[in-house]
Amino acid sequence: MKLHLQIQMNEALYLRNPELSELGKKIIMHSVQLIYNYGFEAFTFKKLAEDVGTTEASVYRYFENKHKLLVYLTSWYWGWLEFQIGFHTNNIEDAEVKLKKVIRLLASTVEDDEKTNYVNESLLHQIVISEGSKAYLTKHVSEDNKQHFFKPYKDLCAVIGMMISEYSPNYKYPKSLASTIIEMAHFQNFFMRNLPALTDFGNSKEDTEVVLFLNDLVFSTIRM
Amino acid sequence: MKLHLQIQMNEALYLRNPELSELGKKIIMHSVQLIYNYGFEAFTFKKLAEDVGTTEASVYRYFENKHKLLVYLTSWYWGWLEFQIGFHTNNIEDAEVKLKKVIRLLASTVEDDEKTNYVNESLLHQIVISEGSKAYLTKHVSEDNKQHFFKPYKDLCAVIGMMISEYSPNYKYPKSLASTIIEMAHFQNFFMRNLPALTDFGNSKEDTEVVLFLNDLVFSTIRM
């Protein structure tokens, strides 16, 4: 039996739900590939339309602009990751084991998930590393926030924050530590590959090094 | 006596050195103000030219494009900050005291520096918080890196990494911890103001909270 996983998305992110049509799914599929290839700045709806084999106008019927598409894709990723975390930490009681699983899920190379047919999680993970912060580092972050565009990110942060508090109920900064883990899982990976002088893993370039760094950071901080 | 401070800049960042003419200095001054007002995406050389009271063509004689201008501004900031750190930790032996000074310098509101006449460090600090990572989160980060565009950032990271190693010679990740401190000083500040659910300082919105968080993080990690 083949299971299918659907991530619940904020309706204000799109004009037409891309999950409900072939064209919509193609737009998602190809946008992941193209943003990965070109980077977000050089990515355009014109290129996307050509790649999909449709017109620019049709793409605009799904997404108002490329910023909302980026927010859509990153939100999808955070939602998917929260599901992964729930799945992999299910039935585990030990908060330390759970947190270590979370760090590994955040900082390891993602393999394509069979349960989602039109999203390549591996590429999407790379996009979230290189482009993810551009979703909120904007002048209109507060308006976007009012429309709950960042809820999946916040939810994930809350989940991790709760695990931290479970492990160490007196620790004063569970949410800030959670957002630090999330951001650093990605930034240390980006630095390792592109600006290795900013890390201590320039030689090996292994994801596992980032995992070890974060484990050490988190547990020396919250271990009383 | 009024002292003047000059930051040595990478020549590949500009076509004409903006420090050596009135127009160049105006371009720097006004670009800081405009990027602060509009955000980097909505900032254009046309708006800049109008604001300065010159033509677009003249701005292009100084900077090839707005990306290089952003790298110029952030580099300037990192250079300036490294000078600040050198100045404020001079003659201090205790590595703990030095690191705490560094964290405070990184995570506190910056006041305008009298020693530099045409750069508003306070606004530039806000720009580095909101736009700084866009300087390296690009598809061409490696080419930019080959031209040493990120040297000031790396130098700062190295300085902080050395302080960490001085305090704790056996700690395995001094450079990664240094880049974590730098990034989190800014991200936690941004989150606190714009996405407070990602932090534990949403109520107070005080810089000092970020300082306390980072002090706790760093010293519980490197204290043996």
Add this chain to the structure above:
DNA sequence: TTAAAAATGATAGTATTACTATTATTTAAA
């Protein structure tokens, strides 16, 4: 099964952005 509705394709058009080029004029240096 068919008519209406919805989605898509084809095409065109606009304002803005990100530049480059040219020539005249002003300012600075030898």
Add this chain to the structure above:
DNA sequence: TTTAAATAATAGTAATACTATCATTTTTAA
């Protein structure tokens, strides 16, 4: 004071980020 360098004024181009219109195809619902 002559010459060179910098700037201003103006024009122009290709690409981007859209919006609009209308014909055609596909889907849905009566």
